[in-house]
Amino acid sequence: MFGNLQPQAPDKILALMGEFRADTRQGKIDLGVGVYKDPTGLTPVMRAVKEAERRIWEAETTKAYTALTGEPAYLQALSSMVLADARDDARTAMLSTVGGTGAIRQALEMARMGNPDLTVHVSDPTWPNHLSILKFVGIPFFEYRYFDAETRGVDFEGMKADIARAKKGDLVLLHGCCHNPTGANLTLEQWAEIVAILDKTGAVPLVDLAYQGFGDGLEEDAAGTRLVLRSRPDALVAASCSKNFGIYRERTGLLMVQVADAAQKDLAQGALAFLGRQNYSFPPDHGARIVQTILDDEGLAADWKAELEEVRLGMLSLRQQLAEELRNLTGSDRFDFIERHRGMFSRLGATPQQVQKIKEDNAIYMVGDSRLNIAGLNRDSVPILARAIVEAGV
Structure with a gap:
């Protein structure tokens, strides 16, 4: 065998x-x-994480499964932090994932369910696991110019020209902030130009937001992602809690899928539940519970934000x-x-x-x-x- x-x-x-x-x-x-x-x-281990774990340990009475797509309070808390008022509840389906990597994998599977002829466009360079996953699942991809080796900044003209070649229904993978591996970021004005190109081509954005809070601040680092969600009818966002909450080993992530109209939300939510069931059945809960406990408590959230700002x-x-x-x-x-x-x-x-x-x-x-x-x-x-x-x- x-x-x-x-x-x-x-x-x-x-x-x-x-x-x-x-x-x-x-x-x-x-x-x-x-x-x-x-x-x-x-x-x-961040101070707020330690305190949240203490509270969870004292209050927890069961290890039974939570919801198939993740604890609803976690989904609401983290998506609110990431998207703020750019989240349209009527059009957004969500899935708790095994880390940000799991969110990326499920996003690609979800996109292929919607478009069996899917092609993905990724930055050159990008996080190596992006390419590894694409190759393993057999999704064709193109690389768009991103890093200018001379200036060590963004080759924005090259990026725009290459993204403009994406077709309707293609997926364009964008780094939400703190580009890995280069550290070179788009400005908000450049994000707006990318959105305009996606409007023309009909390509769908997938934003990988792994480092929110590590760049210019929690709100600033999410600004490009929020602009995308406000501007495009269909969009996907993969968020990770590994870095900004420091819970790497808890494998805590979230996939958000925005659909064109409310009539499609139930279909999208059902597809996410199906994908999760095929992959890991129910998602892990401990890391998600930590994040939800922090974000839903004013004092813990303030302490977490203060420590995250010290890190940044x-x-x-x-x-x-x-x-x-x-x-x-x-x-x-x-x-x-x-x-x-x-x-x-x-x-x-x-x-x-x-x-x-x-x-x-x-x-x-x-x-x-x-x-x-x-x-x-x-x-x-x-x-x-x-x-x-x-x-x-x-």
Whole structure:
């Protein structure tokens, strides 16, 4: 039965993590793995999460199943945080998912149910798992230009030209904020231009919102997504709670599907329930219950937002420090894009050979395409990285 199994290519980031753990050098720096780390190198449990878990533990009387598509209070609370007044209850179907990755997978399955000839358009570059999932489920895709290797910003003219080629019924996958792996974001004005192109082509947006609150703030980071929902009749949004609530291992996500008119909502909700049933039956509840408990309590929500803002401002401070160190070392402003990028990641524009040199000479680990996790730094390691970048000739 299993004789036809073929070796699978190892995940590059997971392989890099293994290589980092095996490195015995003192002072090694991990900028590869995509999780938030505090200045001590830990991924802490947020204060509000700890308190929510305590309350859940004290009040919980059963581990019986909740609703097939997820706890309704969670669906309402998280969708309100993400979409605010852009959510049209009469036209929005929702599904609690196994993390943001599960939301993306279910979104693609849902879109293919609606259009068996589906083609997906994804940014070049994009989160590698986007492409991996598309290949595995056999959905054809095109890559649209996104990152300008010269400016380390968005190649917006190229992006517009490529997205304009999407056909009616195609899916256009957009990063809601804090683009992974580049850190280069669209402005709200650019979002409006993308929406106008989608209006002309009839293509359907799928927004992957994995880092809300890590860029310019909770409201600001959702502005592009909300504009899309207000402007397009059909749209999908995949949201993750891994980063902004710090509950990575709880695998907590949400898929929101906006349909053209209210008459289609029940069909969409039934399709989501069916897809969930085929995949994991009932969704996990613990992470969802944590999020719902926080968002529905004024005091917990305020504390969570305050701690999330500390995280965001800490990453911005590290960006500013790294850009300044590089400016001083090079006498040039060519690395100022690091300060303009948002979220956990930036792509330096270094070659694989330069990335390898940085690793070999300085025990600094980043992904081969030169994506680095800003949150893996602290004030003491920033100067070390800056010198390594310059010495490698980036």
